[in-house]
Amino acid sequence: MTVIVAGGGIAGMTMALTCHELDIPVVVHESVDPLQPLGVGINLQPNAVRELFDLGLERQLEEIGVPAKEWALVGRNGNDVWAEPRGRDAGYLWPQYSIHRGRLQMLLYEEVVKRLGSSAVVTGSRLTGYGSGDGIIRASFQNLASDTNIVEGAVLVGADGLHSAARKQMYPNEGPPVWGGPVMWRGTSEAVPIRTGASFVLVGKLEQRFVCYPITRPNPTTGLATINWIAEITYDTSEDWGDSDWNRQVAVEKFLPFFEDWAFDWLDVPELIRGASAVYEYPMVDRDPVDSWVDDRCVLIGDAAHVMYPVGSNGASQAIVDARMLGAAMKEHGTNVTALKSYEGSVLQDLNELVLRNRGAGPVGILGIVEERCGGVFDNIEDVIPRSEIEEYMARYKTAAGFAVETLNNSPKTIQF
Numbered sequence: 001m002t003v004i005v006a007g008g009g010i011a012g013m014t015m016a017l018t019c020h021e022l023d024i025p026v027v028v029h030e031s032v033d034p035l036q037p038l039g040v041g042i043n044l045q046p047n048a049v050r051e052l053f054d055l056g057l058e059r060q061l062e063e064i065g066v067p068a069k070e071w072a073l074v075g076r077n078g079n080d081v082w083a084e085p086r087g088r089d090a091g092y093l094w095p096q097y098s099i100h101r102g103r104l105q106m107l108l109y110e111e112v113v114k115r116l117g118s119s120a121v122v123t124g125s126r127l128t129g130y131g132s133g134d135g136i137i138r139a140s141f142q143n144l145a146s147d148t149n150i151v152e153g154a155v156l157v158g159a160d161g162l163h164s165a166a167r168k169q170m171y172p173n174e175g176p177p178v179w180g181g182p183v184m185w186r187g188t189s190e191a192v193p194i195r196t197g198a199s200f201v202l203v204g205k206l207e208q209r210f211v212c213y214p215i216t217r218p219n220p221t222t223g224l225a226t227i228n229w230i231a232e233i234t235y236d237t238s239e240d241w242g243d244s245d246w247n248r249q250v251a252v253e254k255f256l257p258f259f260e261d262w263a264f265d266w267l268d269v270p271e272l273i274r275g276a277s278a279v280y281e282y283p284m285v286d287r288d289p290v291d292s293w294v295d296d297r298c299v300l301i302g303d304a305a306h307v308m309y310p311v312g313s314n315g316a317s318q319a320i321v322d323a324r325m326l327g328a329a330m331k332e333h334g335t336n337v338t339a340l341k342s343y344e345g346s347v348l349q350d351l352n353e354l355v356l357r358n359r360g361a362g363p364v365g366i367l368g369i370v371e372e373r374c375g376g377v378f379d380n381i382e383d384v385i386p387r388s389e390i391e392e393y394m395a396r397y398k399t400a401a402g403f404a405v406e407t408l409n410n411s412p413k414t415i416q417f
């Protein structure tokens, strides 16, 4: 019987491609109609890229992604706190890609339609609830005319993101996502890429920071690339920033004054901010971890299961890995509750810990240590924090997030034939 997927985002589309690879019938129901390439830049870690390469998407990713070369933390005074190579430059067998989220989603969508046919994705179809019995699941979807359709299948995969309806039915008293104070403003601007030309650079301190990295290759004539940037400030949680919505557009004047004097000879933050055609505001939220993502024949993956602060570049990466892990479990056990439980057992505890680790700033937490020790002002970082301490901190994070280089390079394929 069919696997029903609710949500045609990164997790849902990867699930569909994985089911197809396994010869399992699958249909994706996506609430939005038509799908559009929304969002700005994200990073795909090598553990996720490996999975997409296994799905035969190497050429397509290379076309739309930029292989990241460096990850750097820079103090407010412009001095380096830490810089390390990334992707293949760091010894991984797969690249790390900086990529436009919407283009990635459309790439996956187009591949689903190409491989499975257009009937595999039903747009304008919003999950409203589910019930199971007699060895099947019945999922209710509402279309744009507000008609309800009941769809029967073997299992329901809730890949419906931050405000998941599947999760809401599992945890009716959970309430909205939790906001801990940080607010992000995101945009893209055309500029010459800095440092290696493919560097992820974070400047500032924990409570006020700026991130930028290119998500296209430079135009050979102008040298300009599309630079994804994120300005972030942490506020008192008593302030009201409204609901978390990835598409809330605001004017730059709302936050530009806080970054007006952030101009270095190698990076002009206010100029980058002013160069954006659209800016999106997002109060950074997550959800408290839960004990289970399985309710009979329904299972959660991606943000529906473990939405986390986007500080370690692993939200989309983990959504992809989840879909592959669930696919591996279905290959072993069939499309049944045993498979759902097996997937949950293999990832839930580690990811619940990662959610909390990212709440504590994830890899960016090094800036907190620097602030504690010197107020964020230093000439030589070695006087503040030894290199070995940062190395250990970063290694712990990569292990927790599933992309420690040696472990990943030596681990068998998630789905083996």
Ligand SMILES: Cc1cc2nc3c(=O)[nH]c(=O)nc-3n(C[C@H](O)[C@H](O)[C@H](O)COP(=O)(O)OP(=O)(O)OC[C@H]3O[C@@H](n4cnc5c(N)ncnc54)[C@H](O)[C@@H]3O)c2cc1C
Residues within 6 Å of the ligand: 006, 007, 008, 009, 010, 011, 012, 029, 030, 031, 032, 038, 039, 040, 041, 042, 101, 125, 126, 127, 128, 159, 160, 161, 162, 163, 164, 165, 186, 246, 247, 301, 302, 303, 304, 310, 315, 316, 317, 319
């Ligand atoms: C419009 C949008 C823009 C984003 N922009 C960014 C960004 O710029 N930077 C960043 O770091 N992250 C962004 N994200 C989040 C990022 O995509 C996810 O954190 C990550 O990719 C995990 O993927 P996911 O598939 O679990 O969730 P998502 O990618 O959020 O996908 C969930 C999908 O489910 C659909 N959906 C929701 N409710 C229902 C329902 N009841 N029934 C059926 N379908 C439903 C949504 O329309 C969406 O397509 C964005 C998400 C969205 C939806």
